[in-house]
Amino acid sequence: MIKSIFEFQKTGLNTAIIGDNSIPEYQFDAKYLCEENGAFEFDEHRLNLYYSALSNEIAKEIDNEENFKSFCPKFVQKEYRGFNKLHPSQKKRDIQGAGEIVYRVQEYIKDITGLYAVTTQTNANFSAKLTALKMALDYFKEQGKEKQNIVYITSLAAKNENFVGLSVKTVTIGKDIKTSLEAIESAIDESTALVIISDLFFGGVTSENITKVSEIAHKNNAFVYCESDNFARFLSVVLPSDLGVDIFEFNAEKLLNIPSLNGFAPLAVCEKLENYLPQPYAVKDKSGSYSLLINEKDSWQISTLVGSINACVRLYAYLSVLGSDGLRNYAETNALNCEYLKSLSKQKINLVPSECDDFSDIEKFIKRNK
């Protein structure tokens, strides 16, 4: 394990990093200035050694763990100056490339989920769920309906008593799916705003369970929100909208192993919620130019502009090279690996092989874990 970085500290260093001294330094009133800032001092050479060692140690420690590797093509991870150096306050004429790429990512996600509209502002977990709940509550407010709870369906033990002022009823999926479905049915009622499902195909690969849950939710005027857990093997094989999902958290990392700085997870929503999306989002006008739509009267934001533009670029790159047939192959390979692992293992394993794992990787994994 690597030492703490503070063991590399060195005092008395004077690092000259600012070149242009042609302008005399501005003299602040002393009352604004600190005597000394609280940062530490390091030697650049030792820092280089530290970060190199850190990278190696982390690689060793993660490799030692019994886990499957995720794969994302290298070129997908490339960054482009035209996006990296773009300021969010620039005019429409300056941001056509950004507008177009966000628009195309929105279209891709709409196509893969079968849903109506997309926001790229959200990140995974809290950000996405908060946004979804706000949209749902705005919708219900306009309908004159008051909602008081959320139903959270999960296979893991969870301690969620409330979320955003609504009470949370957690239903833990057990081995007996029939009992679980009964518990779900009794949890959802007219005062339910949102039914959150962490794993669409709980109880195995069957559309019956999720369709039942969606029907109950819609009968009680609740929206169905689905996370991306274990959905990679169903990408393009089935549309979440066909299963009754109203809001889908398209977690780019979980679905396609796309690295992002902050957990990029656009939300795709049904038609009912289109007008309640945070703004802006990208639109294409009749002249073919792209802009970021802000309807001043109703607009609200959860994050800066369109969220992570670099993550949008990566998602666009990967979906472009996969295409619809590549996506299908991706999902099927993922599914085949998962099925093979399940067949070889006598115990339930939380780790999921990805589409890059060979059958022999899975066999070795089982052997190591016996």
Added chain:
Amino acid sequence: MSKYNPHTQTRIKEVLKTLGYKSVADMYKGISENILYPELQTSNGVTEIVCENKINNLSNKNRVYDNCYMGAGVYNHYIPQSVIDVYNDKVISSLTHSDLVKSNSLMQAVFDVQKSLASFMKMPATKVSYQDKNFALICSCIALVSSERNKLLVSSLVKPQTKGVLKVILPLFGIEVEEVDSLGLPNTNADFIEKSINEKVFAVYVEQPNYFGTIEELEEIANITKLHDIKFIVGAYPTAFGALKAPGECGADLVVGDLQPFGLNIAFGGDSLGFVCADEKTLLAINGSYISITENNELVLQNNDNALYNNQIPVRAVITCGAYLNYLGKDGLKQVALKCATNAHYLNFALAKAGIGVKYKNEFFNEFITLSKCTAENILNALSQQGILGGYKIGTHEILWCATELNAREQMDKCAAICGEVNK
């Protein structure tokens, strides 16, 4: 078209047979046939060359300015090559929150960043597990609010985007947001704050520097909040504290901020990392993952019990921002701060010489507002034609200018000259 498949057709057939399936499609037999394999509008995949060309074209459609004076919450700072190398490191660039439990070295590295940032802000402890400053602030408010005290006072000089998010999101948590008007002054007035305080207020939120770039008198406001036993939350632009007094020194109870200026690109506003600094007890009450240290000196990853409020640590961003803090160090961060301020004051001087005066005479850090005879639009268009990204238009004749260590003297002279010509 790019297809990655690790299996040979022979092996696929063997495994399918083992699993009792006739074909790959049999794996999905539990899904209704009428919704299986829908027809997508998405076309077939393209090659890497075609894709890269497409993205390059899109990238070139964006106009990037090397001479930039726009800030307003997103700042164009120099990123040392050493920090870029850390960001692009093949191991670090692929790390996620879930890797923390697998690697003690990674936990140590994140813990060290928490400690460095806390020290820099002169605060006891830090969490670095938020999407951006707004989320850090939202989570802090959720932790601080009580049934008796549910009102947050926000200075009107806080960035409009932050005010917008707070006014929409905090009421969902039963928190009332009241804006304290500065009544045309460029600083938050402590007396105005005190007049707005009542028994329902739990905290005051002020930014340093504020939206106009002016340096706030944080100590005066801190005295008021302590007198009334309410929390003082400061929204920090971290670059400033290389030279200015850190919020912890000025009496802040909590500090929230965005570490984008510390080694992350402006990236259309999308690269960000929110943080919260506070005492350990308050910090633990705020939703957000955290590396803590036990009495036995063991590092422990603490996650939220409530999975719906989950804020995970964006490891790549944390390590990168930590690298920036470390590579620049005490002296480097001071130099950057003073250079930003020096350049901004020089730009102010150059614009004034060209006939465009500053609107407020108060002390500012690296942003200031000018008032011109001609419209802001005319000035900004003229600059754009010369390849310069001017400041942020905040009024018909008002522009919010920002300078950083990247702006050179000749560039600022050129900018001022063009502005002077347009303003004649």
